[in-house]
Structure formats: C-alpha cells, structure tokens
Amino acid sequence: MRVALVSMYTTHHEETGATRRLRRTAELLAERDHDVFVCCAQWWGGEVAEFKQNDVTYYRVTETPSSGRFASKIPFILREISPDVIQVASYPPSHVTAVKTAARFLRTPVIADWWNRDKRGGSRAYKRAAKAPNAVLVPSEMVRTQVRELGTSVSATQVVPEPINMGLVRDSSVEERADVVYSRELDEHANVESFLLALAELRDKGWSAAVIGDGPERSTAEQTARDLRIDDRVEFLGELPADEAVPIMKGAHVFAQTATVEPFATNLLWGLACGCVSIVEYQARSSAHELVEGRERGSLVTSPQELADEIVAARGFDHCTIDDDFARYDFRHIVDEYETVYDAEIDDYGFF
Structure with missing residues (x-):
C-alpha cells in the first residue's frame, strides 16, 4: 500500500505529541513493507526533493514551513506520489481541507489524524477541517469528544491510541x-x-x-x-x-x-x-x-x-x-488498527 502522511511539521522541526505520533506511525507502517511518504517542509540539507530515513521517504513540499504555500503546493505533490490513502495532520487545519480538495481529483480517501487542537489554529478552520475527511483518527475518547463538538460525525471517528513495546x-x-x-x-x-x-x-x-x-x-x-x-x-x-x-x-x-x-x-x-x-x-x-x-x-x-x-x-x-x-497497546496491534482503517476507507471509497 502507498501511504502519504501529510504534515508540514515533523520531529525535525519541532518535538510535539503530534509530530512524534507522525514519526511512529510512519516508521511502523514502513516496517510492514508499506511505501510510506511523509509530505512535509524540508528539514534536510541540499537540493534533493526526497530524503529517506528509517525506510520512510520524506518528500519536500516547501523549503521552509509556510502554511499558505504548503496548502497551495500539496495537491501537486500528492499527484506525483499517487497514494492509495492519505493521512493528514490536523494542524494547520487549512491543510486538511486542501488535501481533501486534492483527493477528490485523485479519488483517494483522506484520513485526518487529530492529536490536539493547536492554539495556533483558528476555530473556523478547525470546524471545516473536522468535517472534511472521510475518517478522523484520535488518540483518546477525550479528543474524540472534542472533534465531534467541531462537527465530525460519530461514525467517522475512531480511537487509535499510542503504542508501547x-x-x-x-x-x-x-x-x-x-x-x-x-x-x-x-x-x-x-x-x-x-x-x-x-x-x-x-x-x-x-x-x-x-x-x-x-x-x-x-x-x-x-x-x-x-x-x-x-x-x-x-x-x-x-x-x-x-x-x-x-x-x-x-x-x-x-x-x-x-x-x-x-x-x-x-x-x-x-x-x-x-x-x-x-x-x-x-x-x-x-x-x-x-x-x-x-x-x-x-x-x-x-x-x-x-x-x-x-x-x-x-x-x-x-x-x-x-x-x-x-x-x-503493543505497537503490533496498533499498526494493525491503522491498516484496518486504511483498508476500510479504500474499500468504501472504491465502492462508490
């Protein structure tokens, strides 16, 4: 399976719960032999557009973090990668709606991974982001409640907790x-x-x-x-x-x-x-x-x-x-949960 994980920020830019979750998810999927692409702002040196680390391909969208430029360029990057499924971080929320727009033309399901509401995002943008994806993954029931209050349907949300070894x-x-x-x-x-x-x-x-x-x-x-x-x-x-x-x-x-x-x-x-x-x-x-x-x-x-x-x-x-x-909560079971969600969303999307 070709999986695109979209997040302007990675742990190389800032260490947060959201970026650590992104890295763990990407590396766990890569261990399962999926083709994993993290679409992000560049954090590595040189002019190359791609950088591989721990079997994950990091794909440059912008040279530096810039929310507007990233949102405008991500559709072209996703078209190049041609993923089977797209998972996008909930911050910045404008990227969720940008990815959803691009995915309509690619006929690819979009899953938002919602860690927490970042204080840097606007309330209207978060409401739009909550309603845009085909599914929303959250780490806990508390976050699930927050997302549902923003307008996500009950059936569209699923708890996928953090893993341990x-x-x-x-x-x-x-x-x-x-x-x-x-x-x-x-x-x-x-x-x-x-x-x-x-x-x-x-x-x-x-x-x-x-x-x-x-x-x-x-x-x-x-x-x-x-x-x-x-x-x-x-x-x-x-x-x-x-x-x-x-x-x-x-x-x-x-x-x-x-x-x-x-x-x-x-x-x-x-x-x-x-x-x-x-x-x-x-x-x-x-x-x-x-x-x-x-x-x-x-x-x-x-x-x-x-x-x-x-x-x-x-x-x-x-x-x-x-x-x-x-x-x-072992990491083997958690990556199974991600795969189950991906397979279900791909099947549902293809059915229509």
Missing part, C-alpha cells in the same frame, strides 16, 4: 531505584508541583521518588523540591529512552500522573504495563483517567492531599512488574 516490558530487568515515579516532558503542562506537594505530605514516611523527563520547567520543579525540603529523596533523572525508563518503572510500586494537558498519557501507559499502582489527578484537558477508570490497581484523585492518601493506600497491593492487560 510490550516485548521490552517483558524482557527488561527490574531496577529498584524509586518507590514512586513521575514521567513526562517537564513543560508548562507537567504540573510536577502537585506530585511534589503530595510527597511533602508524606515526609514522615519512608519513600524514595524519581522524576523522569526534561524540559523548560525542570529547574522550577527542582527548586520546588528544595523548598519543600524533600530534594534529598526525589531524584531528577532527566529524559531517558524507554529501555532505561522501563526497568525503573518495573522497580517502582506507584506511578503518579498529574499533567494538566494530555491527549494520550503514553508515559502512564508504560507505568501501567510495568505493573505500577497508578494514581491519576483528574484534569479537564487530560485523557489520563481513561486508562485507570475501573481498574483495581488505579485510582483518580483531585488534589495533592488525595494523591498522598492514595500513595499510602497503594501499600495494600502486591508489587507487580508486568500487567498483560495492556498488551493490546
């Missing part, structure tokens, strides 16, 4: 480095303060904690730990690759999730798969609660005090290093 979870060793773990990019939405405040409530109890992740708010979080006088018991480990983070999660007993914005809580999913008792602070713009609702080894809280209480209560659970209930 269960083989890595099963094969990794156990590193007993911390009792409680927090893991996420430390940006303005990380809300590490809630996690640290909960730990401070338990300063008279024996525990150790680790914060995995890096970002612009790391120094602030470290200062907060010092101000709360728990810095000697909280280790800031920085960003770690999965093969280093997983053993620490397998050695921990509790995973705490407090971020205020989370289209899909991938790090929480890793913690759950590693057997952690997982405690989620409910946030209106986070889907993390979806992963723990109804689970015995998971709970929802609304404040640092409740988080502290649940950390104490977690002692009532046996330590566990693998939870096979989350094997359904």
Whole structure:
C-alpha cells in the first residue's frame, strides 16, 4: 500500500505529541513493507526533493514551513506520489481541507489524524477541517469528544491510541531505584508541583521518588523540591529512552500522573504495563483517567492531599512488574488498527 502522511511539521522541526505520533506511525507502517511518504517542509540539507530515513521517504513540499504555500503546493505533490490513502495532520487545519480538495481529483480517501487542537489554529478552520475527511483518527475518547463538538460525525471517528513495546516490558530487568515515579516532558503542562506537594505530605514516611523527563520547567520543579525540603529523596533523572525508563518503572510500586494537558498519557501507559499502582489527578484537558477508570490497581484523585492518601493506600497491593492487560497497546496491534482503517476507507471509497 502507498501511504502519504501529510504534515508540514515533523520531529525535525519541532518535538510535539503530534509530530512524534507522525514519526511512529510512519516508521511502523514502513516496517510492514508499506511505501510510506511523509509530505512535509524540508528539514534536510541540499537540493534533493526526497530524503529517506528509517525506510520512510520524506518528500519536500516547501523549503521552509509556510502554511499558505504548503496548502497551495500539496495537491501537486500528492499527484506525483499517487497514494492509495492519505493521512493528514490536523494542524494547520487549512491543510486538511486542501488535501481533501486534492483527493477528490485523485479519488483517494483522506484520513485526518487529530492529536490536539493547536492554539495556533483558528476555530473556523478547525470546524471545516473536522468535517472534511472521510475518517478522523484520535488518540483518546477525550479528543474524540472534542472533534465531534467541531462537527465530525460519530461514525467517522475512531480511537487509535499510542503504542508501547510490550516485548521490552517483558524482557527488561527490574531496577529498584524509586518507590514512586513521575514521567513526562517537564513543560508548562507537567504540573510536577502537585506530585511534589503530595510527597511533602508524606515526609514522615519512608519513600524514595524519581522524576523522569526534561524540559523548560525542570529547574522550577527542582527548586520546588528544595523548598519543600524533600530534594534529598526525589531524584531528577532527566529524559531517558524507554529501555532505561522501563526497568525503573518495573522497580517502582506507584506511578503518579498529574499533567494538566494530555491527549494520550503514553508515559502512564508504560507505568501501567510495568505493573505500577497508578494514581491519576483528574484534569479537564487530560485523557489520563481513561486508562485507570475501573481498574483495581488505579485510582483518580483531585488534589495533592488525595494523591498522598492514595500513595499510602497503594501499600495494600502486591508489587507487580508486568500487567498483560495492556498488551493490546503493543505497537503490533496498533499498526494493525491503522491498516484496518486504511483498508476500510479504500474499500468504501472504491465502492462508490
């Protein structure tokens, strides 16, 4: 199958949840021997129009990111590639409608991959983008609700979550480095303060904690730990690759999730798969609660005090290093879901 993934931005331009999802999807499809083309602004050097990396062909639409120029040129690029299916990122939203217009002439179905509403996009453009595709893929029910509120029909939306590598979870060793773990990019939405405040409530109890992740708010979080006088018991480990983070999660007993914005809580999913008792602070713009609702080894809280209480209560659970209930999120199953959607949309489009 020839698959065109359209996104002006890639991880080479900016590291966001949307661009990371694009890269993972492209590389997983390429591993399945699909011909994968990422139509994007150029990020590589030289005059060549194509650049291949990890079996994915990156195809230049514009030399630099420019929303208007990209939208005007993408129809000609898609005609050159002649894909069987087109998947387009939801930002910028004007690109979704541009791709849909081009696809009518190519007689090719369009699928939008909707990570989150980017604040740089306009509300009218997003409403048009939500109604344009043949199908819309979302990472969580929370995002699905957002897209439906913009006008997408119920039947056109499908949840395809982020993947993890269960083989890595099963094969990794156990590193007993911390009792409680927090893991996420430390940006303005990380809300590490809630996690640290909960730990401070338990300063008279024996525990150790680790914060995995890096970002612009790391120094602030470290200062907060010092101000709360728990810095000697909280280790800031920085960003770690999965093969280093997983053993620490397998050695921990509790995973705490407090971020205020989370289209899909991938790090929480890793913690759950590693057997952690997982405690989620409910946030209106986070889907993390979806992963723990109804689970015995998971709970929802609304404040640092409740988080502290649940950390104490977690002692009532046996330590566990693998939870096979989350094997359904393995990358092999997730790429199957993408292929199923593609095949269905191609068949439906061809029927008419």
